[in-house]
Amino acid sequence: MRHRVIRSFVLASRPQGAPVPDNFRMVEAPLSELGGGQVLLQTLWLSLDPYMRGSMDPGPSYTPGIELGRPMPAELVSTVVETRHSDWQVGDVVVHDAGWQDYTITDGTGMRRLDARSAPVSTALGILGMPGMTAFVGLANIAEPKPGETLVVAAAAGPVGSTVGQIAKIKGCRVVGIAGGERKRQYLRDELGFDAALDHRDSGLAERLAEACPHGIDIYWENVGGRIFEVVLPLLNPFARVPVCGLVALYSDSNPTIGPATQSLMRAMLTKRLRIEGFIVDDHSEQAEAFRGEMSVWLRDGRVRYREDITDGFEHAPSRFIAMLRGETFGKTLVRL
Numbered sequence: 425m426r427h428r429v430i431r432s433f434v435l436a437s438r439p440q441g442a443p444v445p446d447n448f449r450m451v452e453a454p455l456s457e458l459g460g461g462q463v464l465l466q467t468l469w470l471s472l473d474p475y476m477r478g479s480m481d482p483g484p485s486y487t488p489g490i491e492l493g494r495p496m497p498a499e500l501v502s503t504v505v506e507t508r509h510s511d512w513q514v515g516d517v518v519v520h521d522a523g524w525q526d527y528t529i530t531d532g533t534g535m536r537r538l539d540a541r542s543a544p545v546s547t548a549l550g551i552l553g554m555p556g557m558t559a560f561v562g563l564a565n566i567a568e569p570k571p572g573e574t575l576v577v578a579a580a581a582g583p584v585g586s587t588v589g590q591i592a593k594i595k596g597c598r599v600v601g602i603a604g605g606e607r608k609r610q611y612l613r614d615e616l617g618f619d620a621a622l623d624h625r626d627s628g629l630a631e632r633l634a635e636a637c638p639h640g641i642d643i644y645w646e647n648v649g650g651r652i653f654e655v656v657l658p659l660l661n662p663f664a665r666v667p668v669c670g671l672v673a674l675y676s677d678s679n680p681t682i683g684p685a686t687q688s689l690m691r692a693m694l695t696k697r698l699r700i701e702g703f704i705v706d707d708h709s710e711q712a713e714a715f716r717g718e719m720s721v722w723l724r725d726g727r728v729r730y731r732e733d734i735t736d737g738f739e740h741a742p743s744r745f746i747a748m749l750r751g752e753t754f755g756k757t758l759v760r761l
């Protein structure tokens with residue numbers, strides 16, 4: 425029998441600090457008949473990503489803010505269950521960005537077909553999708569890793585950080601990851617082959633980092649901001665590169681108290697000739713094909729590995745999103761419907 429409603433999660437209220445369950449509300453809307461040129465998609469996988477926290481605020485973030493009552497943004501992997509569009513057949517699996525919802529009616533704009541035989545389709549949201557590509561373009565365009573250099577990456581066990589570290593290993597770097605907790609440290613060292621892995625909650629982080637980077641830091645991949653950048657800055661070598669990818673420690677912090685005074689940061693940038701450059705993956709769509717080609721080969725050859733944190737049930741999306749921001753998920757955070 426045809427499904428009768430579309431369920432979605434909308435922004436019910438704006439978070440004051442870290443998001444809480446009351447910031448989200450599930451709403452139902454009747455599912456209308458398809459018009460000509462439309463398809464009905466059923467969601468299989470919902471991706472939960474840190475940028476969504478920025479979208480919950482009214483002010484500018486690196487993605488647009490959303491209005492109260494509007495659906496939370498997200499990329500989805502879905503399957504076509506009804507079609508009145510000649511390009512799309514029932515059973516096609518696609519990636520698209522309709523937001524937190526279980527069904528979507530669309531004319532197909534912005535949809536990309538996936539080949540389930542070449543890789544598990546969930547990877548289109550992780551290692552072969554936006555997070556993997558973020559790592560790829562930031563390394564290629566800004567970090568430019570060279571053999572023998574030392575790269576440090578924060579939020580290292582997540583989908584962006586773990587990919588950054590593994591590509592840097594392929595490029596011949598010494599790689600030091602910073603993540604929360606012993607399980608994540610072990611994973612980075614024992615399963616991904618990082619040279620060292622540190623815990624950002626360790627009160628002796630500055631000393632541990634200096635020990636792990638005896639020749640200083642040539643590339644610092646910034647995913648977090650705050651205290652980690654504080655301990656990294658003194659260790660940066662002349663001509664170090666700092667791709668500023670994300671600042672997850674600051675997203676829920678409206679009044680940050682940590683941070684080097686602007687003048688001392690500027691002095692370090694000048695005297696060490698640092699390259700500190702922000703970037704947003706969406707600006708680099710022309711590199712998507714090169715990324716998917718190269719990453720597919722690395723995956724096939726076992727040179728890059730990935731990990732997914734999967735929860736079943738659409739209703740769990742808010743709690744898993746909150747858990748992801750707290751570091752309580754491990755790997756690419758996904759909800760399976």
Ligand code: NDP
Pocket residue numbers: 473474475486554555558579580581582583584585602603604605608624647648650668669670671672673703704705706748749750751752753755756757
């Ligand atoms: P993750 O799935 O790794 O989730 C974020 C992780 O950050 C948490 O799990 C937690 O891991 C860590 N974290 C949270 N708060 C803190 C804190 N206060 N101090 C230290 N670590 C913290 O995220 P992604 O891999 O998807 O994304 C990583 C970064 O990249 C984010 O900042 C994101 O916004 C950014 N990004 C940027 C893009 C761009 O185009 N510029 C595109 C995609 C992502 P732990 O257990 O280690 O503490």
